[in-house]
Amino acid sequence: MRTPTLSKSLLGLALLLANSTQAVEVQYTNLSSLSESHQKKVQSWLDNGLKSTFKTLGTLKQPVLPVFLQPRYFAIEPVPWASVKRGRLDGIELHFHRYASESALIKDWTLYHELSHLYHPLFDYEYFWLSEGLATYLQNIIMLDNGIINYSEFKQRLRAGLKRGRLQSYSIKGPLSEVANDMWQLGAQQRVYWSGTAFFIEAELALKQQTGPYTSIAQLIKQYQQCCKQANHTAKQFLTTLDKLSKSAIFSSLFNTYAMRQDFPVITQAQLNRLRF
Template sequence: MKLLMLVLWFGLIAFAQATEIEIEYKSWISSSDKQYVETWLKHGVKATERSLGVLQQQTLPFIIEPSLFASEPVPWGSVQRGKPDAILLQVKRFTSSRVLIKDWTLYHEIAHLYHPLLDHSDFWLAEGLATYLQNVIMLENDIFNVDEFRTRLISGLSRDVKNTRLNKGSLKAVSEQMWSLKAQQRVYWSGVAFFIEAEIALQDIGNKNTIRTLISLFQQCCKNSAIPGDSNSGRLFIANLDKLSKTTIFSNLYANYKQRQDFPYLSKTHIYSLQPLR
């Protein structure tokens, strides 16, 4: 009986800590579509928290913009920073939850909530992390398999090589003008390359941590104390990752990457050596 009571007690604690979602619809949507959206959002939060730990905010508001003429299930999404942070998503009407669950956008936007708001010059760091984590989350939750994981990374990195030729300058400078330059591919995937290199470096020295576990630790210990958008926010974020991993891997890579004029070379061998799910 005491054992049963203990199990139930721990179960209640886990339930109390789970992030509750709130949904606001910007325009009319059918009851069946609402059910699809709710199922999708609950699945996305659960999958992300399974990979990155319980989000350190009690409620997670979603603002949904239904669209009849969208060309894809989730055309775009964005984080709205506040107290609490919220996520805005445009969703194509009449899209089943099965199809929505396979879209990457939701996992990407929730992943952003695990790091602080960074300065514009460090957008490459924020977008690279969310892009890398979205793929880790989808792999770990069996939304796709390891072959698809590798294919998506290789494809994205190859697009960035082309975009870097069009958007010259340091990664820091290009990040500050990402939207006006239409340099999203370079900014996002240079950041992904950064975290792939960090992941491999951790593996090579036998460090027990992964990017996934470090981000989980960071948002539990340090995210709420970060100053949003501060000019030093990226450097301080990196310093925390070094401290948590007990290495200088992140600060060394950061010093190099923010000044890079080129796109880092990562071969298929690098991608195939990744072991993110530990």
């Protein structure tokens, strides 16, 4: 993957976000292509997204966050597409509707999803169900934690996503890791993303039942990012570290169940009702 270039000639204005222990410098590419009012709107959107994410998952350990802006004149959604750009400094690329309101941008889930990816390493394609499931789950936790959605909306989003994943599993068959490895060719995003989300729902419920040091996925990811994140961690090393931090075998045990499963996980309404924070 190509390393982002941080030449000053390509960067827009920098926005500093700080908490009591650490500051992260946000460096924009293509910000100056926007009008002054749109620049302020985009900066406010990013400011809000980062503060919300930091509140839930802690401040990013990396000192600089590159943000590559791709404004669109026409788009059906406020943020129709985005991705993480991995490199010496991990960053995010955001394709957004330049005329979307600040409120619409803040309510869109995409920014929280991509920021969540920065809290784990890059995994091999066959384990994209794990990375996409984690980011999908965390985006909803961040939005709930910061009042962007309420608890009923949180559960409804999870129900709807799990239903889409289950429906797609009827037509896209095979072991989950093999499907994830060919996700884009198969168009299997719903099965892959939401199987991974189910994995973390089950892990969340298991954490809540034990008496270990962490009782939520968000707490655990926050600690992992601060103490233990390594860019070269494999998916299995990532999960082994989560087990060590939580003093459990929750993640490795679930991994052995999920990686080669051909069915879609069953998450009941009763389980979703127990996801209280």
